[in-house]
Amino acid sequence: MRIAFFVNSIESETPSYTTTALALAAVQRGHSVVYVEPGDFILRPDDSLAVSVAVVPEAPYKTSEKLHAALQDAATQKKTLAISDIDILHLRNDPSLDATDRPWAANAGLMFGRLAAERGVIVVNDPDGLGKAQSKLYLQTFPEVVRPATLISRSVAEIRGFIDQHSEGCIVKPLQGSGGKNVFHIATPGDSNLNQIFEAASGDGYLIA
Template sequence: MKICFVISDIKSEAVGTSVTIMKKVHDRGHELYVMSVGDFVFHHDKPISLRCKKVPESPKSRTREKFWERVQDDELGYEDISSTELDVLFLRNNPTEETDDRHWAEHSGIAFARMIQQYGVLVLNDAFAMSHAFIDKLYFEELPSAIKPNSLITRNKEDLLKFWEDSGKKMVLKPLEGSGGQNVYLIDEDKKNLNQIIETISAQGYVIAQEFLPEVSKGDVRVVLLNGEILEEDGEMAVIRRVNDDDAEFRSNLQLGAKAEKAKLTKEMKRIVDITAPKLKRDGLFFVGLDIVKDKLIEINVLSPGGLEYCKDIGLPDFTETIVKAIERKMEHKKHYDHLTNRELATMN
């Protein structure tokens, strides 16, 4: 299998979930390519080409860190390949983490992937589904209200103030487009600096006001889904609790100092998965992260879900063998059933 991972930038990519999956692809003997989102090349008279690094078959690296050092090393040069040579293109760049000087990178990966998908290359997640779910917090609002906290999306300050009043003078404010817990605020009765906070967030675009869930003080739980089902390996499920030791910090993002812990799947979490899964399968979303507080889904990550890099430290498998085997099966399905659409194949087990 020839597979290329698209990440934001090879030079700056940290050793996270993408690298963890890449190493397993390499360990299983597949032809692995890695490219930055800025390295697509469109030709008017031939298929899109990719400027990427081909990872040598050997030697195999013992750790993710050593593996990634080899890929990032300047001694491993770039080569241009036609996208039609690939079996799989795996989009793992995160548009929501791009800086102001890289606005061009936000949509370009998905846009080029839509074109490559039409050549017959399997794109994960489905590129048209990714376009639809590009603002994942808005895609989240398409899900049934029974599993979500009350919310409002607006740029109008008066609407936000009324929502605050109606919510018992306690709400969470965050930008519609963002990730990693940046610019997320808890507004309570004090409502200190509220005008400034609203101005700061609305300067970036739309604002989400969300009902505050007191249970968030115990952290939230990331449930990772594959093909619309909870990711499992060796009898364990990819269910990770994220807890912040700082009592004054209500956000549970790992990038903000929260700690990962092994968690059990509750019946409330299972219900949320069961309600969410049919839509994800229909839309062609292969690899997805759900963030849950008690019996409410608070966020969905379809663009570049992470967290697997913490699994081994908390007594879980890293789940990459299951992920790569699932992609291998898709290649087998494609070989036998050439009429399958990318969207169907993306979530077929």
């Protein structure tokens, strides 16, 4: 099989990434491996989908470091394939890494992943499922029995009222975002830093408490 790994950028990949380990395992099992970046898709006037790929050379790689080095060399000599030449497309990028500096790239995997799936490519994970899980609002679709009491709002008054109802404390953080940025533990309703916390966390939009 030909397996494609969609990543934020080939240059930023490292030997320690899980994607590199997956690619190494695939090559060692006799599969062809290619890497795809956000700017590599081509949707032509006849509605055919193509993709520019970095082809990992077939070789008896023993370590992730060896495969990673070969990938970096391959990135300078990309070739264009019809999407039908790809059997499996793994969406391995982190959209949050592109959200600020390259917003056009953040959702490229989801958009073109859907088009690839429509054309018969196995896409992992499902682009529609990933799209639904782009914010913590997705957690509210879970059964109430498995999730904590939650408030989502931009109203400071609403959030203060929610905190007042939870004397044991609660967590306040942006609805969007990742990596632990602007996540605050409010120990008591009388926390003296509430205004600063709200100001810091709400800069990214809605808050979830």
